[in-house]
Amino acid sequence: MIKQISSTQNSYIKELVLLKEKSRARKKSGLFLIEGAREIALALKGGYEIETILFYPELMSKQDVEQVCKGSVSFIEVSKDVYQKLAHRDTTEGVLAVAKIKEHILESVILKTENPLILVAEAPEKPGNIGALLRTADAAHVDLVIIANPKTDLYNPNIIRSSVGCVFTNQIATGSTCEIITFLKDKQIHIYCAALQASVNYHTQDYTKPTALVVGTEATGLSQEWRDAATQNIIIPMQGEIDSMNVSVAAGILIFEAKRQRNFK
Numbered sequence: 001m002i003k004q005i006s007s008t009q010n011s012y013i014k015e016l017v018l019l020k021e022k023s024r025a026r027k028k029s030g031l032f033l034i035e036g037a038r039e040i041a042l043a044l045k046g047g048y049e050i051e052t053i054l055f056y057p058e059l060m061s062k063q064d065v066e067q068v069c070k071g072s073v074s075f076i077e078v079s080k081d082v083y084q085k086l087a088h089r090d091t092t093e094g095v096l097a098v099a100k101i102k103e104h105i106l107e108s109v110i111l112k113t114e115n116p117l118i119l120v121a122e123a124p125e126k127p128g129n130i131g132a133l134l135r136t137a138d139a140a141h142v143d144l145v146i147i148a149n150p151k152t153d154l155y156n157p158n159i160i161r162s163s164v165g166c167v168f169t170n171q172i173a174t175g176s177t178c179e180i181i182t183f184l185k186d187k188q189i190h191i192y193c194a195a196l197q198a199s200v201n202y203h204t205q206d207y208t209k210p211t212a213l214v215v216g217t218e219a220t221g222l223s224q225e226w227r228d229a230a231t232q233n234i235i236i237p238m239q240g241e242i243d244s245m246n247v248s249v250a251a252g253i254l255i256f257e258a259k260r261q262r263n264f265k
Contacts, residue, residue, distance in 0.1 A: 002062065002075050002076070002077050003074070003075070003076045003077070004076070004077045004078075005054075005076055005077075005078050005079070005082055006078070006079040006081070006082065007079075007081075007082070008081050008082055008085045010082070013078075013082055013085065013086070015029075016033060016054075016086055016098065017085060017086065019031055019032055019033050019098070020033050020086060020088065020157055023152070023153045023156065026101065026153060026155050027101075027153065030100055030101050031051065031098055031099065031100060031101065032098075032099060032101055032155035033086065033088075033096055033097070033098060033099075033157065034048075034050075034096065034097040034098075034099050034160060035086075035087060035088055035089060035092060035095075035096050035157070035160070035161070036089070036092065036093050036095065036165075037060070037064075037068045037093050037095055038164070038165055039160060039164070039165040039168070040053075040068050040069060040095065040097045041068060041165075042165035042166075042168040042169055043097070043099055043165070043168040044069065045168070045169070046168035046169055047102075048099045048100065048102065048168060049099060049100040050069055050071075050073050050097050050098070050099050051073070051074070051097075051098045051099060051100060052073065052074050052075075052076060052097065052098040053065055053068075053069050053073055053074070053075050053076070053095065053096070053097050053098075054075075054076045054077075054078050054082075054083070054086065054095070054096045054097075054098070055075065055076075055077060055078065055094055055095045055096075056077075056078055056079070056080060056082075056083035056094040056095075057077055057094075058080070058094070059083075059092070059093060059094025059095075060093055060094035060095045062075060062077070065095055068095065069097065083096075088157040088158075088161060089161060101155060104147075104154065104172050104173050104174045105173065105174070105175070106146075106173045106174075106175045106179060106180065106183050108173070109144060109171065109173050109183075110171070111143055111144065111187070112143065113143060114210070115208075115209065115210050116143035116144060116189065116210055116211075117140075117142050117143055117207070117211055117213075117255070117258055117259070117262070118142060118143060118144045118145070118146060118184070118189065118211065118212040118213070119133065119136075119137050119142050119144070119145045119146070119212075119213055119215075119251060119255060120145075120146045120147075120148060120180060120184075120212050120213065120214040120215070121133055121145070121146070121147055121148065121214075121215050121216075121247065121251070122148040122149060122177060122214065122215070122216045122217070122222055122223060122226060123148060123149040123150070123151055123216070123217060124147065124150075124151065124217060124247065125151040125152065125217065127152060127156050127158035127159045127162060128158065128162045129246070129247050129248055130147070130152070130154075130159050130162070130163070131158070131159050131160075131161065131162025131163035131164075131166070131167070132162060132163075132246075132248030133145070133215075133247065133248045133251055134159075134163040134166040134167055134169075134170055134172075135162075135163055135164060135166045135248075136248055136251055136252045136255060137166070137170050137251075137255070138163075138166040138169045138170055140252075140255045140256060140259050142170070142255060143171065144170075144171050144172075144173065145170045145171070145172045145173075146172070146173045146174070146175065146180055146212075147172065147173075147174045148174075148175065148176065148177045148180050148226075149176060149177055150174050154167055154172060154174075155167075177223060177225050177226060178225065181225070181226070181229045184212050185229070187210070188210060189210040189211065189212050190209055190210060190211050190212065190231040190232075191212050191214060191226075191229055191230050191231045192205060192207070192211060192212065192213050192214065192230065192231060192232055192233075192234050192254075193214040193222050193226050193227055193229075193230040193232075193233045193234065194213070194214065194215045194216065194221075194222065194233075194234055194235070194236070194250055194254065195216075195221060195222050195226075195227050195230075195233040195234070195235065196221065196235060196243065197227060197233060198227070198233050199232075199233040199234055199235035200232060200233070200234060200235070201234070201235060201236075201237055202234040202235060202236055202253070202254055202257060203257055205232055205234060206261070207257065207258035207261050207262070208258075208261050208262055211258060213251065213254045213255060213258065214226055214230070215247050215250055215251050215254070216247070217247065218244050218245075218246065218247055221244075234254070236250055236253055236254070
């Protein structure tokens with residue numbers, strides 16, 4: 001028998017609403033919500049443990065849901081009201097998953113190559129920017145994404161949505177700027193910081209060696225700590241009136257220049 005929940009006042013549903021809306025609830029429980037069949041499939045491929053699947057049968061049948069998530073997972077059929085209470089997107093597929101959060105500590109990082117390409121973002125705040133950075137990292141198949149001094153947790157629904165599930169496809173670590181610089185230097189990884197100060201044009205540098213590309217926020221840029229630690233500060237020449245661009249766009253330019261130099265190998 002499949003459990004059914006039709007009331008938005010159900011205690012379990014109230015707990016899930018908190019997971020959707022509150023970072024504190026996600027951290028306390030160690031759980032988060034995933035919305036959409038593609039995102040759930042990517043999470044499973046990325047080694048995430050799914051605890052429960054909730055589905056609205058008028059949008060997705062149990063048979064279709066079982067194709068998305070096979071194994072010892074509990075299924076709950078929910079009403080339209082319950083589903084709309086939990087869903088984050090306006091257009092959706094009728095399926096959500098409750099999954100277990102992973103730890104993203106530097107100590108757990110496994111670099112599978114001796115010549116890694118790493119993206120570091122310092123203190124990004126906007127979930128949309130974080131999601132876009134993760135999409136770019138996935139597209140270029142970088143070896144690691146590191147968030148320095150994170151301002152929001154990775155399981156914010158807006159990050160999952162804007163990354164189209166790439167939060168699950170990238171190897172991600174978080175830490176303080178000091179911890180990350182130590183990590184990179186211990187592994188003899190060259191650090192290239194996107195900065196206005198003491199910089200050279202980005203395309204003049206050699207990224208074929210172990211490389212970390214570091215970007216900061218559009219408002220304040222990178223901290224002095226990063227600029228001092230850099231192998232070289234680099235700049236993307238600007239030809240308009242402004243002196244900065246969206247952080248995910250800047251990261252994309254730098255990452256794909258590195259990939260070009262590496263011949264996409």
